[in-house]
Amino acid sequence: MITFDHVSKRYGHEALAVEDLSLSCADGEITVIVGPSGCGKTTSLRMINRLVEPTSGVISVDGKDVRASDPALLRRSIGYVIQQGGLFPHRTVMDNIATVPRLLGASRAKARERAAALLALVGLPEQMAARYPHQLSGGQQQRVGVARALAGDPPVLLMDEAFSALDPVVRADLQKDLLQLQSQVRKTIVFVTHDIDEAVKIGDRIAVMQTGGKLSQFGTPEQVLAHPANGFVANFLGFDRGIRWLSLFPAKSLVLRDPPTVGPAGGPADVKAASSAAGTNWVLMLDPKRRPVGWVDASTLDGDGDGALDPAQVRPIGHTFAPATESLRAALDAMVLSPSGLAVAADNDGSLLGAVSEDDIDSAIRDLAGRS
Numbered sequence: 001m002i003t004f005d006h007v008s009k010r011y012g013h014e015a016l017a018v019e020d021l022s023l024s025c026a027d028g029e030i031t032v033i034v035g036p037s038g039c040g041k042t043t044s045l046r047m048i049n050r051l052v053e054p055t056s057g058v059i060s061v062d063g064k065d066v067r068a069s070d071p072a073l074l075r076r077s078i079g080y081v082i083q084q085g086g087l088f089p090h091r092t093v094m095d096n097i098a099t100v101p102r103l104l105g106a107s108r109a110k111a112r113e114r115a116a117a118l119l120a121l122v123g124l125p126e127q128m129a130a131r132y133p134h135q136l137s138g139g140q141q142q143r144v145g146v147a148r149a150l151a152g153d154p155p156v157l158l159m160d161e162a163f164s165a166l167d168p169v170v171r172a173d174l175q176k177d178l179l180q181l182q183s184q185v186r187k188t189i190v191f192v193t194h195d196i197d198e199a200v201k202i203g204d205r206i207a208v209m210q211t212g213g214k215l216s217q218f219g220t221p222e223q224v225l226a227h228p229a230n231g232f233v234a235n236f237l238g239f240d241r242g243i244r245w246l247s248l249f250p251a252k253s254l255v256l257r258d259p260p261t262v263g264p265a266g267g268p269a270d271v272k273a274a275s276s277a278a279g280t281n282w283v284l285m286l287d288p289k290r291r292p293v294g295w296v297d298a299s300t301l302d303g304d305g306d307g308a309l310d311p312a313q314v315r316p317i318g319h320t321f322a323p324a325t326e327s328l329r330a331a332l333d334a335m336v337l338s339p340s341g342l343a344v345a346a347d348n349d350g351s352l353l354g355a356v357s358e359d360d361i362d363s364a365i366r367d368l369a370g371r372s
Contacts, residue, residue, distance in 0.1 A: 096133070100152040260282075
């Protein structure tokens with residue numbers, strides 16, 4: 001456990017960077033420190049490994065004051081990941097990861113064996129080991145940075161804006177991979193970000209800090225989103241905090257219904273027949289593997305011929321959602337983008353599982369709101 005006990009940091013005679021911070025980061029959890037620029041997030045993080053010394057108060061790791069440890073030895077016992085990797089440019093990926101084990105006394109062979117295992121753990125192929133940082137993409141560099149931070153098997157991992165410089169797709173992938181990695185290694189992680197969506201997605205607990213280095217609220221993502229402690233927190237979360245709140249609840253609670261469908265060879269007559277039987281205008285077209293292709297509005301079709309549908313008559317579905325792994329937020333987004341007003345659920349192979357309506361999602365939301 002990492003504990004901040006009335007910790008403050010002042011630089012010279014300037015205003016406090018961190019003011020009277022008290023909180024505990026539980027073992028095996030991800031604690032996210034979030035807030036606007038200049039609120040003391042990074043300063044708080046760096047005081048844990050003594051890159052910054054507190055002006056007052058006590059920071060302890062597993063009950064031991066960090067000031068009782070030699071700074072160099074302390075830093076070797078704590079993993080540290082910064083923005084854009086912070087890798088040694090003159091060393092290969094293998095040697096970057098092996099750095100800390102070598103400093104801790106491991107033989108070159110053992111250090112490289114550990115590095116190879118971690119390379120696989122963070123999802124990089126073994127051929128990456130001989131490359132240099134400049135030969136890697138931003139996402140690959142960050143994966144190497146995480147592997148290097150874990151190389152000494154530290155109980156604590158500090159991550160300072162680790163994914164903020166990456167494009168949204170790579171960033172989402174790394175967030176997902178971090179959660180998967182954490183399920184295996186169960187480290188005590190302190191993660192700094194300015195992005196509330198990132199904080200909600202990866203954090204077990206969220207510490208919201210405001211300008212001046214004051215802690216405004218500390219709690220689970222659900223607590224912070226559902227019950228902001230004050231006006232600052234509410235404003236920082238934004239007007240769409242209710243939508244973010246939905247990301248905390250799995251879509252598997254939704255009851256899926258069978259929408260009217262036609263196969264890949266279906267023509268106007270088939271669409272109208274399916275529409276009539278279901279009592280609705282919208283019919284979902286499927287490909288040979290029962291993967292959703294698009295929606296067809298039967299009321300716009302002329303005639304009852306058996307010919308093929310005009311591709312222009314097939315409207316994009318927006319996107320599907322995966323009930324087993326995604327949230328109510330994903331289902332709501334799929335519903336909003338769907339021309340039929342129905343969110344289409346699919347399995348991992350993209351095959352149709354069913355659909356949910358606005359009323360179905362609204363009922364689930366009302367049930368959650370009643371229990372919050």
